[in-house]
Amino acid sequence: MLPLALTGLLALSACQLAGHDDAAGDARRLNTMEALPLYAYLPDPSSDGGKSIGKAQWILAKQCMVRLGFSGFAMLNGAAVESTYPVRRGTLVSRGTIGDESPYGVDDPDRAAEHGYHDRGQEESSQPQEWPADQYVALTGRFDSGDSHQAHGHPIPEGGCLGQATRTIYGPSPRTTKVNGLKLSGTYSPAVELWYESHKEARKDPAWKKADRAWSACMKEEGFRYPEPDKASLDSAWYRSDRPSGKEKKTAAADARCKLDTDYIGTVHAIEARAQKAVIGKHTKELGAMRAADERAVRNARTIIDKESKESKESKES
Template identity: 80%
Template sequence: MLPLALTGLLALSACQFAGQDDSADDARRLNTMEAFPLHAYLPDPSSDRGKSIGTAQWILAKQCMVRLGFAGFAVLDTRSVESTYPVRQGTLGSRSRTGDDSPYGVDDPDRAAEHGYHNRTQEESSQPQEWPADQYVALTGRFDSGDSHHAHGHPVPDGGCLGQATRKIYGPPPKVTTVNGLKLSGYYSLGLQLWYESNKQARKDPAWKKADRAWSACMKEKGFRYSDPDKASLDTAWYRTEEPSDREKKTAAADARCKLDTDYIGTLHAIETRAQKAVISKRKKDLDALRAADERAGENARTIIDKKS
């Protein structure tokens, strides 16, 4: 039997490790797009509705391409392309894995020590497909200099066959908005606009700046000098190679550890969540209309799929 004092010490250590594990799990749960209120107003391609809309878009686009004179599209298997967006032939390079798909960057010290900041996920099933220039133009309505705006004598519809399909499913598109210099014309532009605006507002919160300082101090103790995680993850040194260097791995591992040790992710998530709830409250009517439009699009998509069956 273990001495009582040793038993107590082991129990205390177990609780401490369990607490650390719980803290890390909480950070990773909060470090996802799904953990934010505005996510409910953004598209989810993986949902049943999202998949139906993707399938319907390609069904309509296929019919449109045949009408434009691309006879080979009559036998196109839409299942092979319904989750992808076309890429012009000759422009599809290897997508860099540098960067991170999560809101606050690396959060797992062990994974960061192995992959550094080359932490971007790649879904093989949704890799874009290359198309010859004439087919790409007809599908997307995106023209390079010298491209014809006609296909086999037929005018290419605005936004190409995929754009036309999207309008049939969703209805007239919303007005173009500009976010951080980028023009957004999609049906979810409002959600993206509000996400950007709320993030910009959240970054002004003194608590956000305090969290940056705490993280920076932790990194300094480990031998790394960055004022905030963005400066670390966007260091140009990491973009020079396809594989992470030893220096990058050590930096990323320290970055993730300092986020956990200072509760960086939990702090920022709470600040940004408050900011998002504030903009949702102000634009509730518009956002509800957006959600209703998405539900109607899902119904329209299912009708299109049923007719094809």
């Protein structure tokens, strides 16, 4: 039998470890896009509806490309391109891996010590697909100087064949909005705009600023001087290589530990969630209309898929 004092010490240690594990688990649960209210109004390409829309877009784009004179597109395997986005052949495509998919950055000290801030998943929902210049222009409607606005004598539709397909599925795009200097005109741009604006508002909250100061003080004790987590994760030094340096790993690990030690993620998540709920309440009608439009788009996409499947079957039987 263990001495009573040692038994008590082990029990206390177990409770402390369990408490720390619980805190880490809570932080990781809150440090996701899904944990924030506005996520419910953003597209999920991995959902059944999202996959249907992606498939229908390429069915229509293939048909459009054939009409524009690209006869080879009739044999294109749609499944091979549905999770891709087009890039022009010869264009330098950024494949940097700085960052991750979480709203508040690194939260796992062990993982951060291994990957630093280079923790973006390689298997993303969308991947670039290179196309020859003439096909790229016809697919996207994005023209460089000297590009023809016609393909084989046929006018390229606005936004290219993919843009035309999107309008067929969703209907006309909503008004163009500007988010952090970028123009957005997609179906989900209102929700993205509200996310950005509510985040800016949340960052002004004194409690968020206090959380930044607590995290910064913790980092200083670890030997790193950053006023807030974004300044650490976006340090230009990390962009000089595709692999994390030793300093980056140490910084990221300290970053994650300080977030856990100061309950940074729990604090700022609560502030941002309140801000998002507030804008949802003010834009209920607009967001509801956007959700209804998405549901119509899924129905339209499934109709397009069913029609294409039926025509393909009839063609094989004839």
